[in-house]
Amino acid sequence: MMEKLFNYTNIKFIFLFSIKDLLRSKAKLLSISITLFLSLFIYSTILTINLSLNEELSKNQKTLLGGDLEIDYNRGKADYNSIHKIKKIAKVTEIIEFNSMINKDKKSIFVRIKSIDINYPLYGKVETHPKNAFQIMKNNSNTILLNKNTFKNLSLKIGEKVNIQNKNLTVIGYLKNIPDIGGAFVFGDYAMINDITLKELKVQSLGNLINKEFKLKFNKNIETKNGIKLVKNILNEDKNHKIKMPENSGRGLKLAINNFIQFLSLLSISALLIASVGLANSLLSYLNDKYISIAIKKAIGMKNSKIKSIYYCELFFLLIISSLFSYILSLFIVPILNSFLINFYNIQLSYHFSLFTYLNVFFTGFVVFVIFSIPTLNAIDCIKGNDLLKNVKRNITFIFKTKTNSLLFSTSLIFVLFISLSSFRPIYSLIYFISFFICILIFYLIFIFFLRQLKKIYIKNFISFKFALKDIVKFKNISLVVLITLGLGTTLLLSLGLIGFNLKKEISKSIPNLAPDYFFIGLQNNQKLEFINFIKNKDSLAVINAMPMVSVKLIKINNIDPINYIDRFNESFWFINNDRRISWSDNPPLNNPITKGKWWKNNQNEEELLISLDSKIAKDLNIKLDDKFTLLISGREVIGKVVNFRKVNYRDLNINFAMLINPSFAKKLPSEILATVKFDKEVKNINLLDEFPNVSFIEVKSYLQKISNLLNKIYLSISLVSLVIIFIGFFVIVSAIIVQGKSKIYQNLVFKIIGLTKLQIIKSSIIEFLILYGVTIFFSTIFSIIISNLAIQGFFNLSWEFDFNTFFIIISFIIVLSLLLIFFTNFKYLTPKIYPLIRNE
Amino acid sequence: MSLSYKINNKSLQILKNVNINLNYKESISVVGESGSGKTSLIMLIAGLEKFNSGELIFDGNNFKDLNENELSDIRRKNIGIIFQSFFLLPNFTALENVNLTLEINNINNGLNKSKEILDKVGLKHRFNHYPSQLSGGEQQRVAIARSLVMNPKLILADEPTGNLDKINSSLISGILFDIVKDSGSSLILVTHDIKIANKAHKKIEINDGKII
Structure with missing residues (x-):
């Protein structure tokens, strides 16, 4: 049979016939095309944006790093002899970054300041207002450039003076864009000064979080590969440095993009899967419309396989057109995105047709196409040529054969593995898909149970209710589509809504309640008492927490380079990546319960270094009790023993150290004080400038506001994608209900003939809708409560709360929108015109 | 009664001053060429279509004065309709199709009655079969059973044998007349088959919307 099917005449016939049929049926195939197009469009858009962002980051990685290579000394002492040697093979720029308060009149802002030399920047361009401000700042000491936000917040004018570390600097403009945004520099408030200005400032304290780095641009006659080798040889003896390569630039940015893209991809795949349920339904409706045509084809001797091949061919054409169209259209999203990115990051993404990305979209569409079309097209087997003679038109339904089931299972498995393995975090994707399919299975089982219960219900007099129940049972395929599609969509939206609410609540309510009002850094040991008095003068009931702090570098873990x-x-990479500030304490901090091991005894006089570690870091880094850490403390390498793990709750934004050491060892170390203050009454202005000119402070409220704004932006974009999914879900539901409506025209005609009133028919449809929606919303609510609870409590370790407003808004939105859609699309089916139907028109 | 439609702003007269009088337990056959207005007449009497002028009095109710819901009420309780195309619900079994009429009349324990009537039309062994599993003759018998199960005062049959072969036609018409006779309902039967038409008490012929 296969041989016969694959001969040239046959293929030509199937090809030409399917094109003709496709052209004839374009109106009927519209809903399939739109569903396919919409779902593939979202997926294509996400892939295109991801590709453009990653290409942009790779293309500009040297600009993002600020050189061909970066030698990072952090707070350590730079080896200037080696740097001099390097200057023979490369152009070098020395950059020092530090944190400080910038004061203007009584306003203070905590900023990250970048000190640059005459060679900066090696790659890219610094854009300022006025245009020549950067050159002026480079050549003149005691000048400063601020980012636009700080410039605005301090209500500055060009030429005015600001105070930093007790020194007045002239503001000569503001920064619009700096090229090396690889670090976290771009996310906060920042400023730029030249190296001569820096020398005049007294920036030394730990609290200034000083970072010294050298960026290199190799001479033209030196190949980058060889240059890197030469630099590594020169720095061979220097243990204080760390080399950063261009590919590691913008790590945080890449991590954020990858995580966000993965999340959006999973949402778009969910949309695709939800759409596939609708596609199957629309296709079934299309075949029901083609019932007579298929019966005639069979009656005139066309084989089942040939008829199926025609429809497969039609769908294949639709898939090619939809995927191509959706992918090409997704390319046009990039210029729209550019208009936002240029303002925020000064990034302009480029876009081009990528065959690989298109094939990815096509393959994804193809797999979904296989999943939805096989059981649907199998329904053709039910149509018999002799149906024409019997004057019978049945409603055909999906057919699952053993062969089909195994094909569907393997296709779904390939699909899930393909998407998961190609994602940034395969395990998370896999967990998501497993949960997604479990959700479908649970909704399916609920439906089966619900159907059985409905059959048992006996209603005596309420005709509309009785017929509503009968309809759900009789049109079980369509009811199932509505339940699963609506269920998944509602669960997704409600879960996101509740997660969003709880995260926002955390930022806007819970954290501010727990967190201190201010962080103070840069306090010297001898200033502690003076500082406490200063605060108590402002508010005698203020809670002050002041802890010693010293900077260390983790050199080895069990004698291995971290x-x-x-x-x-790794989620705890931050712990080993930079210098760590550590502290010491006689007793475990109140909010840090010991999870394993024992705390050191008070007043112990031993000089051995004992370490208490954050249990999450211990888990991520696979650290066991008694493991050895080699720390560089005040220029001395010391080996310490991990003696206990603490559950550190960073959520309260209090002083939380990942690593604490025993006071008996720490007592001789030179240290600074880190302090937090929570005022009892409102203290509007903390003016430290006169008494503590070198101390910086951070107002927690303003940072929380920044986080909250960022979170709102992320939440908005997630909600928009979710809304598109819901829209697809609605499209699927409406198409399912149209299919049901079409089947019901005939049923409603029969009802009318045997004497059911129009009102009873409409009431029956509304009751049916209410029963199905009620069950779906009930279970979706339960699932979303479980999912959001797991996410908030299990993943984010936060407290969870049910928000009735979120629930009410989302559910009302879903109900009102679907009621309107159903009403407009189905009203004509509720009251069929009898005459044309009776005459078989 | 008269019935006309407006098609493309032109009035098309379907029935012109048709006057029929039907007594209880009486049967009338209506014959005529295709397009003469026979089905339209059945639709008007069933209350499925509204006439433009005249009066239709059924069991003391003037259809002119009744709204759609009241007409549905009368149809549900007192009129059984049989069509050439059967109009059975494909997802319902033979028994469910018949019982549906009882259910919408709130007769909830009527399953035995439905079985009884299906037995009468010779479908005892076909209770749980779906329409697609029945022959054309059998489907029409289910449709007859459905129209008779409420013991209606009037049965309207629009070419009930139009889709059937000779043997089945004779069988169906026999069943129809026998049951009508037994149950005491009145019957209006539209047919092209003169033999069947002659079985009725009265025979009228419609041509171009008029009784001749």
């Missing part, structure tokens, strides 16, 4: 201990994408 870089070789974990990969870069």
